[in-house]
Structures are given as C-alpha cells and as structure tokens.
Amino acid sequence: MNVNITQIPAFQQALPVLERIEKHGFQAFFVGGSVRDALIGKDIVDVDIASSATPQDIKTLFKKVIPVGIEHGTVIIRYEGQSYEVTTFRSESGYEDHRHPDKVEFVTDIELDLARRDFTINAMALNRDGRVMDPFEGLQAIKDKKIQAVGDPLERFEEDPLRIMRAIRFSSQLGFHIEKNTSAAILKQGEWLKEIAVERIAVEFEKLFRGEYLIQAVEACKQSGIHRFFPVFKQYPFLFDYAKGITYPLDDFAELISFFVFYHPEVTVDDWVKQWKLSRRLKYNAKAYVEALEQYKLRGLDEWLVYNMPPHLDKGFIRLVGLLFPDMSSGYANKLTSIRKNLVITDRSEIELSAAHLMEMFPDVPKGPWIGELLVSLEKKVVSMELANDYNEIKEWVQAWNPPGKD
Numbered sequence: 001m002n003v004n005i006t007q008i009p010a011f012q013q014a015l016p017v018l019e020r021i022e023k024h025g026f027q028a029f030f031v032g033g034s035v036r037d038a039l040i041g042k043d044i045v046d047v048d049i050a051s052s053a054t055p056q057d058i059k060t061l062f063k064k065v066i067p068v069g070i071e072h073g074t075v076i077i078r079y080e081g082q083s084y085e086v087t088t089f090r091s092e093s094g095y096e097d098h099r100h101p102d103k104v105e106f107v108t109d110i111e112l113d114l115a116r117r118d119f120t121i122n123a124m125a126l127n128r129d130g131r132v133m134d135p136f137e138g139l140q141a142i143k144d145k146k147i148q149a150v151g152d153p154l155e156r157f158e159e160d161p162l163r164i165m166r167a168i169r170f171s172s173q174l175g176f177h178i179e180k181n182t183s184a185a186i187l188k189q190g191e192w193l194k195e196i197a198v199e200r201i202a203v204e205f206e207k208l209f210r211g212e213y214l215i216q217a218v219e220a221c222k223q224s225g226i227h228r229f230f231p232v233f234k235q236y237p238f239l240f241d242y243a244k245g246i247t248y249p250l251d252d253f254a255e256l257i258s259f260f261v262f263y264h265p266e267v268t269v270d271d272w273v274k275q276w277k278l279s280r281r282l283k284y285n286a287k288a289y290v291e292a293l294e295q296y297k298l299r300g301l302d303e304w305l306v307y308n309m310p311p312h313l314d315k316g317f318i319r320l321v322g323l324l325f326p327d328m329s330s331g332y333a334n335k336l337t338s339i340r341k342n343l344v345i346t347d348r349s350e351i352e353l354s355a356a357h358l359m360e361m362f363p364d365v366p367k368g369p370w371i372g373e374l375l376v377s378l379e380k381k382v383v384s385m386e387l388a389n390d391y392n393e394i395k396e397w398v399q400a401w402n403p404p405g406k407d
C-alpha cells in the first residue's frame with residue numbers, strides 16, 4: 001500500500017525533516033495518529049516521527065530541538081514554524097504509574113517500535129516514499145472500523161491500563177467498534193484503571209466527550225463498568241447515567257462539570273476540580289457556567305446573565321443550554337449574540353458614576369458597605385437598561401430612590 005504524500009500537506013511539509021534525518025544515515029518514519037488519520041481521510045493534527053536516531057543525534061541535525069522526554073527518547077524539533085515529536089525506536093515505554101519499574105529499551109527496528117504501540121490502527125508507519133509499513137494489519141482494521149489491541153489485549157492493558165480508556169476514546173472519535181477480545185479484556189480488567197494517575201485519565205475522558213461518536217463511547221463505559229474507576233463517579237456511580245443526556249460533543253471539562261453539577265449540585269465544582277486535579281482556569285469557567293445556567297433556569301436569557309458570563313464561554317453555554325433546556329432553547333444562540341453585542345457596559349468600571357462620586361455626593365455618610373451595595377444595584381440597572389449610563393441620570397436616581405441610610 002502506498003500513500004501519495006504530496007497530496008497530504010502536513011506530510012509534505014514535514015518531509016524535509018525525514019529527509020534530513022535519513023541523509024545522515026538514520027531511518028525515520030511518520031507514525032501514530034497522523035498515519036492513522038491520513039489513511040482514514042481525516043485531517044491530521046500532529047505529525048509524529050519515529051527514528052533510529054537518538055535524541056543526541058537529532059540535536060546535532062537540527063537547530064531547534066526541545067528535550068521533552070530524553071529518557072524516553074523523545075524530543076521536539078521546531079522546523080519551519082511546525083513542531084514535530086521525534087521518538088527513538090523503542091520496544092517498551094516507561095510509565096510513571098506502571099506496576100513494573102520504568103524501562104525503555106531502544107531498538108534498531110521500526111517493526112519492534114510498532115509492536116509496542118497500543119492499537120493496530122496506531123501501529124503503522126509511513127516512509128518518505130509514502131510506503132505504509134503495516135505489520136499488524138492496521139489498514140484492514142480501518143476498513144473493518146475496529147479498534148484492536150496489538151497482540152494480547154490483556155497483556156497490553158496490564159502493561160498500561162490507560163489503554164483501556166484510550167480504546168473507548170478512539171471509538172468516540174472515530175466511530176469504530178472495539179474488537180471482541182479487546183472489548184472482553186476491558187470488561188474483565190477495567191479495574192486496572194485504578195492504578196492510573198488521575199491526570200492521564202482526565203486527558204482521555206475529555207477527548208472522549210469531544211468525540212463525534214460519544215454516545216456509543218458513553219454506552220461502552222457504562223456497559224463495561226469502567227466509569228466506576230473515574231474520579232467522582234467512583235463515589236457516585238449513578239451520576240454517570242446523566243452522561244447519556246450528552247447527545248453531542250462538549251468541548252472541555254468545564255462544560256462537562258457544569259452539566260453534571262446542574263443535575264446534581266450536591267457534588268460541587270470544587271469537588272470535581274479537586275478530585276480530577278484540574279486547573280484553576282477550568283474551575284473558574286465551570287463556576288461561571290453553573291452560575292449562568294442557574295440564572296437561565298430562573299429567568300431565561302437576559303442582559304444581566306450575558307454581562308456576568310465571560311464572552312469566551314458563549315459557545316459552551318449555547319451547547320449546554322441545548323442539552324439541558326431542550327424545550328426553551330430555540331433561537332437562544334442568536335439572542336445571546338445580539339444581547340452580547342448590545343450590552344451597554346462590559347465592566348463595572350464603565351459606569352459613569354463611580355464610588356468616588358458617591359462619597360462626594362454624601363460627604364457626611366461614613367464609608368461602608370453601602371458603597372459596594374449601591375454600585376451593584378446601579379450596575380444591574382444600567383446593564384438591564386432600566387437606567388441610562390449617564391452621570392446626571394444616575395445621580396438623580398441615587399438621590400431620589402437610593403440615598404444611603406434610607407433604611
């Protein structure tokens with residue numbers, strides 16, 4: 001089987017990298033996800049390279065080489081604005097939370113390198129002439145739309161139980177089914193996932209829910225029971241049933257968390273973030289979604305909701321409303337865009353009357369919480385367009401209706 005590399009821009013662009021490595025007497029191949037996706041006809045994300053050259057060799061061949069995992073034989077080459085991960089042929093990878101001690105054995109043969117890869121669809125290599133090396137019948141697996149472990153699935157899952165998650169995540173991205181023996185091994189030994197670092201599971205979990213075929217993948221988690229080994233779900237397995245309501249892909253953990261928190265607020269955003277060891281940024285975003293969804297439930301879409309939600313969350317919010325409020329979601333995407341565009345202010349500092357003005361207006365009233373409280377009511381009035389953002393008008397409103405100490 002041959003691939004016409006000139007027709008695949010990502011490979012065409014990376015070709016000089018292969019050529020330079022080979023000119024110096026080493027072997028080099030495109031490998032992994034890029035080969036799989038090219039053969040399926042999907043867009044390629046990253047082009048990864050496997051080579052007989054060691055990281056030291058690579059360093060002498062390219063100007064910009066970033067060491068990312070020298071002990072595992074991995075470096076990143078920056079070349080013409082692109083990054084390429086180059087990994088030395090090896091027969092077994094070391095995983096931090098592996099049962100056995102880390103060990104990496106470098107080998108001279110691409111076939112041995114392919115043999116350590118997880119699934120047959122991921123165990124193909126492409127040389128610079130476009131010839132496909134396919135010792136494990138990955139091409140046939142693509143035709144059959146199946147995810148099959150390279151070699152004995154139980155052994156492969158024991159080496160690195162994360163592969164259990166990866167199998168299901170690839171089925172979500174590609175819509176492939178999981179081959180019988182591979183699937184039986186997942187059913188039998190899903191609990192090996194207990195050994196895996198939360199952070200690694202989180203990466204796959206997020207990708208799973210971003211996959212086009214997530215419905216079948218969610219079903220596979222449930223059927224095999226592996227959801228019981230995920231953070232949060234291990235204490236609250238019933239929560240996973242709500243995942244069936246995610247009928248189209250969600251983009252990130254913040255969206256996922258707020259989806260589950262909406263149904264089951266007893267497990268809070270803080271709990272989720274702590275147990276899944278997520279970032280502060282995700283926590284911030286998840287909290288903003290939860291707040292906006294609560295407001296939406298009470299009042300639908302209005303200026304105050306949109307104003308309080310950071311604009312970068314608009315798309316995620318639209319996805320969430322579509323899932324959580326199927327009956328009250330028609331036209332809301334356009335409405336959100338239009339409200340966002342017409343907001344009178346985007347930040348409290350834009351209100352024409354400030355805290356300093358308030359103190360000037362009421363020199364005899366001691367400073368206190370009244371200032372903050374008044375500013376919030378002003379903010380609400382201005383955002384909801386019940387009061388123009390005009391110094392004099394606001395001043396009048398304060399004097400007439402809201403002077404401090406009134407109550």
Ligand code: ATP
Binds near residue numbers: 117122123
């Ligand atoms: P993606 O499109 O998500 O990047 P990918 O197949 O490229 O998918 P990566 O995690 O980037 O996945 O890994 C690149 C390649 O390395 C895989 O295609 C596979 O051959 C190999 N690989 C990655 N993780 C493992 C693992 N846990 N066990 C065995 N091989 C793995």
Ligand code: MG
Binds near residue numbers: 048
């Ligand atoms: Mg990849």
